[in-house]
Amino acid sequence: MKRMAYEDYSDVPNAEQxxxxxxxxxxxxxxxxxxxxxxxxxxxxxxxxxxDKVLAWVDRQTMP
Incomplete structure (x- = not known):
């Protein structure tokens, strides 16, 4: 799948997205x-x- 801008992704992406x-x-x-x-x-x-929940999850996983 071609890289898109963050805003272009579905608000509720499936696994491929x-x-x-x-x-x-x-x-x-x-x-x-x-x-x-x-x-x-x-x-x-x-x-x-x-x-939005995925990005919050990623933030929580990120080491300070």
């Missing part, structure tokens, strides 16, 4: 989305990751 947003593989995005401490939204069988 999350991978592009974070610069990780799709497999790594799925692994993140299956973690208990990672913010996901379940709609039916779909897992989505609210962009």
């Amino acid at each position: 999350l991978a592009a947003l974070l610069g990780i593989s799709r497999a790594s995005a799925y692994q993140l989305m299956n973690r208990a401490d990672f913010p996901t939204l379940h709609i039916g069988k779909r897992k989505l990751a609210p962009k």
Whole structure:
């Protein structure tokens, strides 16, 4: 997936979009989305990751 500006990503990206947003593989995005401490939204069988919650999660993971 081509890199886009932050604002161009969906507010609730799926795993493929999350991978592009974070610069990780799709497999790594799925692994993140299956973690208990990672913010996901379940709609039916779909897992989505609210962009604002993901970025807050990343901030909490960052070492000072």
